[in-house]
Amino acid sequence: MIYNIYIFNKDGTCIYYEDWNKKKQSQNQSEDQKLLFGMLYSLKAFITSSSPKKIDDKTGFHCYKTSTYKLHYYETLSCIKFIIMSDPNVPDLRDDLKKIYSQIFVEYVIKNPIYKHGTTVKCDTFINQLNLYLKQMPSFSS
Amino acid sequence: MSDPLSNPTINTTNVGGQTTTQNTIGGVGGGKSNSVGTPYTTPLQTSAYTTANSLSATNSPIPNHHMINSNSSNNLSGMVTPGGAGLQQQQSSITSSTNNLGLLGQQQPQQQQQQTLLQPFTTQSRLISASCFEFFYIEMIDCIMKSSSDKQQAHKKLDKLGFKVGHRLVERLSLDTALFPELLDAVKFICKVFWTTVFKKTIDGLKTNHKGGVFVLTDSKFQWLQHLSFDSSASNKDCSEYVQFTAGLIKGAMSNFGFKCIVTFDIQQVSTCVFTIKIES
Numbered sequence: 001m002i003y004n005i006y007i008f009n010k011d012g013t014c015i016y017y018e019d020w021n022k023k024k025q026s027q028n029q030s031e032d033q034k035l036l037f038g039m040l041y042s043l044k045a046f047i048t049s050s051s052p053k054k055i056d057d058k059t060g061f062h063c064y065k066t067s068t069y070k071l072h073y074y075e076t077l078s079c080i081k082f083i084i085m086s087d088p089n090v091p092d093l094r095d096d097l098k099k100i101y102s103q104i105f106v107e108y109v110i111k112n113p114i115y116k117h118g119t120t121v122k123c124d125t126f127i128n129q130l131n132l133y134l135k136q137m138p139s140f141s142s
Numbered sequence: 143m144s145d146p147l148s149n150p151t152i153n154t155t156n157v158g159g160q161t162t163t164q165n166t167i168g169g170v171g172g173g174k175s176n177s178v179g180t181p182y183t184t185p186l187q188t189s190a191y192t193t194a195n196s197l198s199a200t201n202s203p204i205p206n207h208h209m210i211n212s213n214s215s216n217n218l219s220g221m222v223t224p225g226g227a228g229l230q231q232q233q234s235s236i237t238s239s240t241n242n243l244g245l246l247g248q249q250q251p252q253q254q255q256q257q258t259l260l261q262p263f264t265t266q267s268r269l270i271s272a273s274c275f276e277f278f279y280i281e282m283i284d285c286i287m288k289s290s291s292d293k294q295q296a297h298k299k300l301d302k303l304g305f306k307v308g309h310r311l312v313e314r315l316s317l318d319t320a321l322f323p324e325l326l327d328a329v330k331f332i333c334k335v336f337w338t339t340v341f342k343k344t345i346d347g348l349k350t351n352h353k354g355g356v357f358v359l360t361d362s363k364f365q366w367l368q369h370l371s372f373d374s375s376a377s378n379k380d381c382s383e384y385v386q387f388t389a390g391l392i393k394g395a396m397s398n399f400g401f402k403c404i405v406t407f408d409i410q411q412v413s414t415c416v417f418t419i420k421i422e423s
Contacts (some may be wrong), residue, residue, distance in 0.1 A: 043338055
């Protein structure tokens with residue numbers, strides 16, 4: 001089961017957020033987003049500095065799991081971060097996050113002449129396509 | 143061994159008057175003389191010929207082939223300067239390696255190598271130019287909208303730009319096409335060849351009135367509006383400036399076929415465009 005998705009740009013601004021199936025509501029969404037970004041930034045730095053082996057794309061940070069949820073993480077070369085939170089039993093979503101970036105985000109946000117770089121994403125087409133993609137995944141609702 | 147063969151070829155390319163005479167001597171060379179003549183006889187291709195000339199000087203074994211390729215590359219360069227520069231470099235490196243391989247073997251293996259190596263380049267260039275052009279197009283329209291006093295002036299500028307591009311592009315596309323017996327064939331050319339070159343697909347629908355002076359072209363998935371999306375809360379959802387350039391393209395193409403016309407367009411549901419061509423008589 002997938003709970004929500006975040007997209008951060010390189011400045012740490014959350015440019016897109018949407019939640020489904022979530023049971024616990026957020027008190028201050030903006031504060032939660034900053035907290036999440038800060039945590040991920042620190043976690044990535046920690047993993048890089050503490051790893052006994054050299055970090056590369058395949059061994060770098062891409063998810064963590066707790067007893068109640070699992071966080072999937074994908075960062076592009078341009079420092080755009082895609083984060084999905086799901087229940088702990090969902091398999092690795094790294095490939096799906098890559099597809100979301102290359103086939104939905106680039107096509108319907110970057111190539112959209114109306115979109116201003118660095119602002120919150122509100123494009124109808126992107127939102128529709130993203131929801132279509134996520135909801136056709138087997139792990140979305142089960 | 144190869145030196146005596148390459149020298150005459152260089153001379154042939156450089157001296158226009160002697161091209162036909164010298165190429166007739168050799169069977170293979172004779173077959174290629176037509177392609178040498180075609181670009182040169184078209185005034186608009188003069189710059190392309192110059193580029194081809196410099197390339198053939200470097201890679202003498204098969205200069206004609208390079209010239210044909212250079213025309214295509216040059217055409218792209220005219221639209222996408224940064225991308226075009228990259229293409230030129232790629233092309234040079236590919237042809238250089240081909241030239242080296244050719245020196246080791248006979249004439250025929252040389253040609254085969256030539257064709258094999260050039261194929262992937264062609265595919266790559268198309269993919270690159272499509273994406274580069276889309277981004278350039280976004281910036282072009284943004285720039286024109288900002289530099290114009292009002293929307294009407296911006297539309298006039300875009301229409302004029304499109305007219306010039308369409309006029310030149312259709313010259314390039316119709317090199318191997320026979321003369322059109324009537325007006326309908328010119329419009330069909332726009333719907334098929336022209337549209338495929340610019341938008342990678344054919345027009346989805348073509349209607350005409352019984353007199354034949356008005357044509358309605360429907361594109362149900364207009365390429366340049368596929369990625370355009372407004373915010374759901376947006377009050378102004380007018381995106382006609384992203385289609386005006388295309389109306390100019392059609393106008394310029396028809397003008398170069400000898401038909402003066404007025405082209406209007408209508409944006410219906412998401413990314414469906416209807417272009418109406420009215421022939422002026």
